[in-house]
Amino acid sequence: MLVDTHSHLDFPEFEGEIDAIIKRAAQAGVTRIITIGTSVESSRRAVALAERHSSIFAAVGIHPGSAMEAEPDALDRLRELARSPRVVAIGETGLDYYRLPSSRTIHNRVEALANEDTADVQAAIEDGAVKSAQAAIFQGQLDLAAELRLNVVIHQRGDCLQDTLDLLAPFQGKLRAVFHCFGASPETAAMLISLGHLVSFTGIVTFKNAEIVQACAASVPDGSYMVETDCPYLAPVPHRGKRCEPAFTRQTAEKIAVLRNQTLERIAETTTAAAEGFFRFPLRG
Numbered sequence: 001m002l003v004d005t006h007s008h009l010d011f012p013e014f015e016g017e018i019d020a021i022i023k024r025a026a027q028a029g030v031t032r033i034i035t036i037g038t039s040v041e042s043s044r045r046a047v048a049l050a051e052r053h054s055s056i057f058a059a060v061g062i063h064p065g066s067a068m069e070a071e072p073d074a075l076d077r078l079r080e081l082a083r084s085p086r087v088v089a090i091g092e093t094g095l096d097y098y099r100l101p102s103s104r105t106i107h108n109r110v111e112a113l114a115n116e117d118t119a120d121v122q123a124a125i126e127d128g129a130v131k132s133a134q135a136a137i138f139q140g141q142l143d144l145a146a147e148l149r150l151n152v153v154i155h156q157r158g159d160c161l162q163d164t165l166d167l168l169a170p171f172q173g174k175l176r177a178v179f180h181c182f183g184a185s186p187e188t189a190a191m192l193i194s195l196g197h198l199v200s201f202t203g204i205v206t207f208k209n210a211e212i213v214q215a216c217a218a219s220v221p222d223g224s225y226m227v228e229t230d231c232p233y234l235a236p237v238p239h240r241g242k243r244c245e246p247a248f249t250r251q252t253a254e255k256i257a258v259l260r261n262q263t264l265e266r267i268a269e270t271t272t273a274a275a276e277g278f279f280r281f282p283l284r285g
């Protein structure tokens with residue numbers, strides 16, 4: 001039995017199809033699904049889904065991409081939502097330096113060319129504003145997770161691993177994090193695992209050019225990693241490019257079984273045990 005530890009079932013791509021999606025997942029051996037909030041509204045929908053379906057659990061959080069739009073009372077709203085016994089983590093939260101205003105400026109270089117200097121200075125100022133908004137809402141969610149004794153689902157993209165670790169450091173021993181959609185080196189994975197954190201792998205591990213992720217999935221110890229879809233994104237081969245859904249966790253687990261030279265049953269056992277330890281699913285609720 002597999003757990004899809006990271007899905008976005010509240011996204012419009014799945015509207016009206018949740019029952020069929022749960023059924024297809026169960027047929028593929030994916031019996032538990034965590035749907036992850038990305039904003040207060042998305043978290044509210046995630047909790048509603050988890051309260052309606054026994055195989056769905058929720059994480060509530062504000063994605064770094066939504067940090068600039070977060071209302072001042074966002075953390076209080078998350079705290080209220082986390083009262084539901086169906087909430088098993090805080091997240092996704094973290095830092096994303098991949099799409100900062102300055103990178104957008106580079107994409108719009110042609111327009112910016114006329115007064116490039118001004119554009120660069122302006123972009124640097126905007127980058128700073130975005131980074132500090134992300135850090136503030138991330139820090140707030142770490143405080144909330146520690147207060148509620150929940151673990152944290154981390155989104156980390158772009159050159160921000162050190163900043164992420166600096167923000168996490170004061171919480172060492174109080175909470176654990178999963179670095180979802182992990183794509184860094186086996187050495188980085190080993191370092192995170194030595195701190196008590198987990199990594200998790202999406203369908204990217206099935207992609208032809210994903211050698212680094214594959215090396216990671218082959219080398220991390222049993223119990224230190226989980227599997228996920230991040231659906232509707234990142235469908236594994238042979239569904240690559242199509243809408244992803246929780247059932248496809250199976251193709252990711254199958255690929256990891258090949259990479260690790262273990263049976264699919266063994267992968268299911270160890271990743272499910274890791275998920276149970278990390279999310280501490282309620283028996284009912």
Ligand SMILES: [Zn+2]
Pocket residue numbers: 006008036092230
């Ligand atoms: Zn996600």
